[in-house]
Amino acid sequence: MQTWVVVAVWVAYLGLLFAVAFYGDRRADTGRSIINNGTIYALSLAVYATSWTYYGSVGRAETSGLGFLPIYLGPTLMFALGWLVLRRIIRISRRHRITSLADFVAARYGKNTTLGGLVTVIAVVGIVPYISLQLKAVSNTFEIIRQPGIMSTSDVGNVPPLQDTALWVALLLAGFSVLFGTRHLDATERHEGMVAAIALESVVKLFAFLAAGIFVTFGLFGGFGNLFSQAKNAGLNSLFTLPHENGYSSWMWLIVLSMLAVVLLPREWQVTVVENVNERHLKRAMWLFPLYLLVINVFVLPIAAGGSLKLGNTVDADTYVLALPMAEGQYVLALLVFIGGVSAATGMIIVETIALSTMVSNSLVMPLLLRGERLAGRRDLSRLILGIRRVTIILVLLLGYAYFRLAGRGLALVPIGLVSFAAVAQFAPALLGGLFWKGGTRKGALVGIVSGFVVWAYTLLLPSFADAGLISGSFVSEGPLGIHLLRPKQLFGLSGLDNVTHAMFWSYLANVGLYVAVSLFARPDPAERAQAVRFLEDVPEPAQTRARRGRVSVGELRALLDRFLGRSGALKTLDGYPWRQNPTGMSPSAQAAPELVEDVETVLAGSVGSVSARLVVASVAGEEEQQLGRGTVMEIIDEASHVAAIEERNRLARELHDSVSQALFSMTLHTRAMELAANKEGLGAQSPLMRSLAQMRGLTQDALSEMRALIFQLRPDALHQSGLSAALHKHAAMVTSQHGQQIDVHAPAERLPLNEWAEKELFRVVQEAINNSIKHAQAQRVDIRIYDGDESAGTLVVEVADNGVGFDTRTRRQGHLGLDGMRERVEQLGGHLTIDSRAGATLVRAVLPGALSTSNYMDAREGTEDG
Amino acid sequence: MVAAFGVLLLVPPFLPQFNRAELVFGVPLLWGYVFLAWAVIIGLIAAVLGRSG
Numbered sequence: 001m002q003t004w005v006v007v008a009v010w011v012a013y014l015g016l017l018f019a020v021a022f023y024g025d026r027r028a029d030t031g032r033s034i035i036n037n038g039t040i041y042a043l044s045l046a047v048y049a050t051s052w053t054y055y056g057s058v059g060r061a062e063t064s065g066l067g068f069l070p071i072y073l074g075p076t077l078m079f080a081l082g083w084l085v086l087r088r089i090i091r092i093s094r095r096h097r098i099t100s101l102a103d104f105v106a107a108r109y110g111k112n113t114t115l116g117g118l119v120t121v122i123a124v125v126g127i128v129p130y131i132s133l134q135l136k137a138v139s140n141t142f143e144i145i146r147q148p149g150i151m152s153t154s155d156v157g158n159v160p161p162l163q164d165t166a167l168w169v170a171l172l173l174a175g176f177s178v179l180f181g182t183r184h185l186d187a188t189e190r191h192e193g194m195v196a197a198i199a200l201e202s203v204v205k206l207f208a209f210l211a212a213g214i215f216v217t218f219g220l221f222g223g224f225g226n227l228f229s230q231a232k233n234a235g236l237n238s239l240f241t242l243p244h245e246n247g248y249s250s251w252m253w254l255i256v257l258s259m260l261a262v263v264l265l266p267r268e269w270q271v272t273v274v275e276n277v278n279e280r281h282l283k284r285a286m287w288l289f290p291l292y293l294l295v296i297n298v299f300v301l302p303i304a305a306g307g308s309l310k311l312g313n314t315v316d317a318d319t320y321v322l323a324l325p326m327a328e329g330q331y332v333l334a335l336l337v338f339i340g341g342v343s344a345a346t347g348m349i350i351v352e353t354i355a356l357s358t359m360v361s362n363s364l365v366m367p368l369l370l371r372g373e374r375l376a377g378r379r380d381l382s383r384l385i386l387g388i389r390r391v392t393i394i395l396v397l398l399l400g401y402a403y404f405r406l407a408g409r410g411l412a413l414v415p416i417g418l419v420s421f422a423a424v425a426q427f428a429p430a431l432l433g434g435l436f437w438k439g440g441t442r443k444g445a446l447v448g449i450v451s452g453f454v455v456w457a458y459t460l461l462l463p464s465f466a467d468a469g470l471i472s473g474s475f476v477s478e479g480p481l482g483i484h485l486l487r488p489k490q491l492f493g494l495s496g497l498d499n500v501t502h503a504m505f506w507s508y509l510a511n512v513g514l515y516v517a518v519s520l521f522a523r524p525d526p527a528e529r530a531q532a533v534r535f536l537e538d539v540p541e542p543a544q545t546r547a548r549r550g551r552v553s554v555g556e557l558r559a560l561l562d563r564f565l566g567r568s569g570a571l572k573t574l575d576g577y578p579w580r581q582n583p584t585g586m587s588p589s590a591q592a593a594p595e596l597v598e599d600v601e602t603v604l605a606g607s608v609g610s611v612s613a614r615l616v617v618a619s620v621a622g623e624e625e626q627q628l629g630r631g632t633v634m635e636i637i638d639e640a641s642h643v644a645a646i647e648e649r650n651r652l653a654r655e656l657h658d659s660v661s662q663a664l665f666s667m668t669l670h671t672r673a674m675e676l677a678a679n680k681e682g683l684g685a686q687s688p689l690m691r692s693l694a695q696m697r698g699l700t701q702d703a704l705s706e707m708r709a710l711i712f713q714l715r716p717d718a719l720h721q722s723g724l725s726a727a728l729h730k731h732a733a734m735v736t737s738q739h740g741q742q743i744d745v746h747a748p749a750e751r752l753p754l755n756e757w758a759e760k761e762l763f764r765v766v767q768e769a770i771n772n773s774i775k776h777a778q779a780q781r782v783d784i785r786i787y788d789g790d791e792s793a794g795t796l797v798v799e800v801a802d803n804g805v806g807f808d809t810r811t812r813r814q815g816h817l818g819l820d821g822m823r824e825r826v827e828q829l830g831g832h833l834t835i836d837s838r839a840g841a842t843l844v845r846a847v848l849p850g851a852l853s854t855s856n857y858m859d860a861r862e863g864t865e866d867g
Numbered sequence: 868m869v870a871a872f873g874v875l876l877l878v879p880p881f882l883p884q885f886n887r888a889e890l891v892f893g894v895p896l897l898w899g900y901v902f903l904a905w906a907v908i909i910g911l912i913a914a915v916l917g918r919s920g
Binding site: 069076077078079080081228229237238239242248251252255287290291301 | 869870873874877878879882883886887888889890893894895896897898901902905906908909910911912913916
């Protein structure tokens with residue numbers, strides 16, 4: 001096929017992708033997202049299927065039968081656990097504004113710079129082979145499609161770099177990724193346009209692969225039965241089975257490895273966690289993404305069988321998908337297949353390099369630069385950050401190209417990719433362990449990851465260099481210095497395993513073993529403990545901690561935001577600040593409220609990572625990193641003990657409910673039974689025994705309702721678990737039983753989208769209003785109404801009306817001091833409180849504009865559990 | 868739960884029972900079995916999610 005045709009179609013396709021991405025970004029800017037949908041989310045996750053899947057699986061099937069499948073079964077199993085693992089990661093990341101894998105690990109272990117940098121370096125080194133695999137696939141298939149004579153990649157030979165397609169592919173894709181991912185800085189690191197383009201690519205590659213599969217199965221052969229029986233007659237039995245010799249151990253390790261990789265590969269982390277718009281989308285992705293993987297794998301084995309039958313050993317099995325249509329003269333189909341392959345590779349490279357560039361700039365370069373104080377004088381850092389990212393993208397692709405030139409040429413696609421899988425799997429003990437085990441410490445994570453990485457490099461990376469002739473082959477076959485025990489592929493004499501299984505065994509032994517052992521021996525420092533509690537308990541950051549910042553003016557913070565986000569980004573942040581109604585508080589010279597300082601740090605965390613953000617804010621707020629010591633640490637300890645107190649209260653409430661409450665309840669039943677029995681014996685209601693029994697029953701019932709009230713007070717989170725309306729119903733019933741007034745609650749049946757804080761404050765306001773109605777106004781009837789005041793703005797209205805004696809709203813009466821407190825609470829929520837009172841009718845009304853808008857929704861969902 | 872069931876289906880000792888180079892209904896036994904088990908797992912995930920709302 002004419003080279004210019006192939007190149008023209010290719011460039012046109014990239015142009016289309018870019019147009020989609022541009023449109024997606026435009027829509028995102030105007031607030032009408034096109035990716036706010038579970039199906040698009042699931043399709044974007046399918047960036048998991050790269051050239052490896054598209055071309056490499058067929059090659060893998062050729063050598064190890066069904067051994068290509070565990071790579072897709074693992075993700076299915078991991079997504080079956082999605083609600084437990086992935087939702088947790090998404091939630092924590094959103095709450096702490098974590099924007100990358102490195103940031104997550106660093107934040108879990110006390111916002112530690114070293115750990116973040118380490119994870120970044122390992123991720124970059126580990127992913128390089130994976131990138132080279134994509135370059136290899138694209139450049140090989142490009143050679144095949146433009147020169148029908150060339151069917152085997154060995155014919156391509158060793159061309160000088162400047163004539164090497166792979167180099168041009170690398171540079172083209174680098175430019176494309178730079179355009180896609182680093183056009184501007186966004187505080188959340190989300191790239192809506194990119195996600196839209198990736199979802200489109202997933203559709204294209206699936207369509208193209210299925211087209212090739214259908215052509216081979218039904219066009220070249222007479223369907224599955226015909227194809228498979230021909231293959232069987234030709235003696236291709238190894239295609240249909242797993243190798244008996246260590247096939248199963250390899251099968252199981254690959255399932256484990258791919259389970260971890262689908263979370264820990266930087267690109268998967270990016271699309272699953274960072275680009276997640278709404279965690280409910282995960283529900284659809286949990287079955288749709290595995291289904292996508294199933295469908296794209298259906299034709300792998302038929303193509304491998306068909307290729308073996310038609311082309312045999314003349315062609316590299318990694319390219320059967322393209323070579324079969326080419327050999328049959330189906331050039332249009334071949335072009336479609338080529339574009340599908342380009343989709344698979346491009347999607348992977350774009351997302352992977354963007355994710356890596358975020359990690360490099362936020363977790364590696366910025367913390368180093370900020371420590372060196374070289375940036376003190378720089379005004380606009382957003383351009384510097386973008387520059388770092390662009391350079392990173394280009395460097396990563398060039399490293400990928402270098403690996404391809406040096407080590408990857410001779411290898412099949414899948415073994416190259418597995419090297420990368422094994423590298424990112426080294427994050428799993430620290431990350432997943434840290435998610436479920438409070439005892440994991442920073443030192444443990446550091447030692448574990450480093451040792452796992454070293455073993456990985458020794459047992460997998462070095463042998464791949466040796467195979468390529470970069471280092472002496474005797475190093476692998478005889479061991480370093482001839483020491484047999486240290487042979488990289490048979491470490492300490494362990495043989496009989498394939499090299500990935502062998503590497504995973506030793507690296508995990510070192511990684512998990514040291515992570516657990518060191519964590520058990522090393523005491524975590526308070527900052528670490530506080531972060532561990534925050535991650536594991538999923539508790540919101542309490543407002544009290546905000547008192548910790550030093551003095552800083554609004555102007556200084558503004559300058560800081562200017563530097564990192566550019567002027568428009570800074571304005572957006574400050575304008576979005578909920579206290580902007582108070583203009584004097586926002587003048588540049590005013591001292592910034594602690595909440596504002598905290599908010600600025602969170603926003604910065606979104607664009608430079610949590611560690612850098614803390615350093616930066618500390619630098620203007622007059623807290624040196626070293627001095628972060630006492631004050632902050634004390635606050636963090638307070639926070640941890642606050643959490644401990646909540647836990648203790650919850651425990652007490654549970655115990656009281658299970659023991660004393662139950663006992664009191666059965667006492668009322670028994671007393672009632674005794675009354676009935678006594679009645680049967682012929683005792684009249686006025687007999688002394690019956691009277692005492694009745695009294696006793698009354699006392700027990702009172703004790704029970706008091707106990708219930710106490711338990712309710714002990715568990716502030718009970719309110720959040722059941723929601724505002726339900727809690728008010730409970731409270732009303734309790735007051736009615738104690739005081740006898742009629743209290744009606746008119747509230748929507750479905751849960752209101754309020755966050756925990758708002759629910760608590762509103763509950764207190766209503767509680768206080770009911771209190772006033774009963775104690776001071778002697779009301780006999782109280783009506784509580786909660787409703788949506790105004791559809792479009794999401795205004796929430798809460799009313800408490802009674803028929804009591806009323807009071808003069810202009811004079812402050814002793815008993816109504818609570819009114820000021822109520823007013824304050826409502827105003828802090830951004831609303832206002834009005835009181836209208838005359839004899840026989842008092843109405844307390846809180847109006848909260850925007851309280852029902854969807855942005856609060858995610859927080860409100862937190863109490864609900866399922867799956 | 869679904870994950871545990873999935874693991875059970877997809878690892879020894881279950882899996883090797885099907886690791887024979889035979890064609891059943893015209894397709895390789897192990898290939899058919901793994902894809903069937905896979906589809907069942909996906910169906911179960913969807914069912915569990917559908918039930919929980």
